[in-house]
Amino acid sequence: MKTLYTKPLSLRENGHKYCPGCMHGIANRIIGEAVDELAIRREMVGVIAVGCANLSQLYFNFDLIGAAHGRAAAVATGYKRMAKDRVVMCYQGDGDLASIGIAETLHAANRGENITVIFINNCIYGMTGGQMAPTTLIGQKSTTTIYGRNASTEGYPIRMAELISQLEAPAYVARFALNSPRNINDAKKGIKKAFTNQINNKGYSFVELLSNCPTNWKMNPKDTLDHVSNVTSKYFPLGVYRDKTEVEE
């Protein structure tokens, strides 16, 4: 019997604690696959954020550093400066990266730190129970916007990939979604490219992954697949926003 597809070595054996249908699990797996395929498990260091992303420290099977809420990019900056032979990945959700940690995020990008930032955007705070995130869509209900996000009081959802691509330094900025086989495969290619950029000292890479939250979206897991296509990716268009490496090559 020949195995064609199975769990990558860069994920641990234990099962996930994520809610049923949560795409964090898919993100973890394709990161694990990318690490395996590039054969960088020994070099890999994950800087893990606070929130549901924090649970990933139970699954990634490589060296890990737990960061304070929002500070992953700063922690990664300090670590990578002192350990240039390692491949450093920040793994952060939307509250962590785009709200409490937006300063750390933008400045690490602006310095062009040679790190890879994986941004899981599911438009809501998961771990704390469904409060409004900086990426919560207009009209989207959350436990702190019970009638839906209202732009006049809560402002607009932040498009991080677009924002970061306005900076001079970043080498690669792209947004993918995790809701279909094709999108997932594209996302994995993007992640591999981001890691490869770092290995080749190309500088900062940012990969945004549109994810879901069946629990706090109050939606059946299967309905979230269409919601990502029909709703979230309409406001957060998929695509490559910056690719300096393409120009150079």
Place this chain on the structure above:
Amino acid sequence: MNIVTVDNEKCKGCEFCMIKCPKKIMVKSSETNSTGYNYAVQIEPEKCTACGICYTMCPEAAITVSVK
């Protein structure tokens, strides 16, 4: 023949593999695992093309696809 093995204990029955399987041969088991989820199972393995879509969609990394 292509065999899809689901780690019953890891599966949470999200149905992503069932929805995306081109041959519609991933179904919910009538059995539940120890956490109470009706896990996914492959039926009619002879129809399976080993495309790996079930594996790709699985958030639990619970699926192994192999060829016999």
Place this chain on the structure above:
Amino acid sequence: MERKFMKGNEAIAEAAVRAGCKFFAGYPITPQNEIPEYLSWRLREVGGDFVQAESEVSAINMVYGAASSGKPSMTSSSSTGISLKAEGMSYLAQAKLPAVIINVGRCGPGLGGILPAQSDYLFATKASGHGGFKMIVFAPSTVQEAVDLTYKSFDYAYRDRNPVMVLADGVVGIMMESVELPDFKEIKAPDWALSGTENEELKEIIPMCWSGEDLERDNIEMAKMFRRWEENDVQYEEYMLEDAEIVIASYGTSARICKTVIKEARKQGIKIGMLRPITLNPFPYKAFEKLDKSIVRKILIVEMTIPSQMIEDVELGVKGQIEIDTFGRSGGVVISPEEILNKVLEVKEGLK
């Protein structure tokens, strides 16, 4: 050893480099700017690196990341900036990461002012952040002592896998003095560090515990460490204490000024001395406890802060057996020998 005429802040920075420090991240704030300015070029000369962070919050977290690699790392700031590092210092403690934090204190609260003060005593020694961690806190009173204590801080940080604070003040930071610089040394990356790719075992630096029992175990270990500090690491100076009926309790810059006062008061026939804590935490409680109650009639605490902050520790030391008086200036007013002497004379008068 090398002798040089240096500004306190630059001397602290050079001492760190000689102690093996390889990474510094910081954010500009007066009166400590010479530390990042100096290290911005100096660290790269010795194979280290420097980052001017976007905030004090980022800076301490960069230090957290750098420390994870096992390389000696440091940040510095001043009072209000140190407040912003509170969360990061707590994370360093829970993740068991060594780091040195220099606080060149200024007056407060709030933005306060840029002038020197000693108003961070309680913050530095009791609760520099959430969760019940503590740090060894050194209080240099001269530029030379700032050099020596900064140099040693790295050893303590690595011994304990815990952050160490050097609590200086604007006077020590800005003053120029002749200093003897220590020799260069290297600190090797310890086994726990994410230092390379050769290890078979995976490593984690995690500032949390999934189980309450595990976290409690960490807390208990930490408590044992605090106890060990009290047993082994207390440092203080006794100055002209033998026959002193008035004992000044003071640290840092004010203690240095008090020495001038004591010399002058002695000329006037007053039996006076000083007990100067060098480690503010662990505090020299026993040194205060063993003061001879039949000789010492009054303790006078002198600090550049109002109200006194060290009084709580001094009280714990003397256990109500010696009367305590306090004298301080604050708001950035540097205390003068004349006004301390006047206070001493007043205390002396009261003893009759």
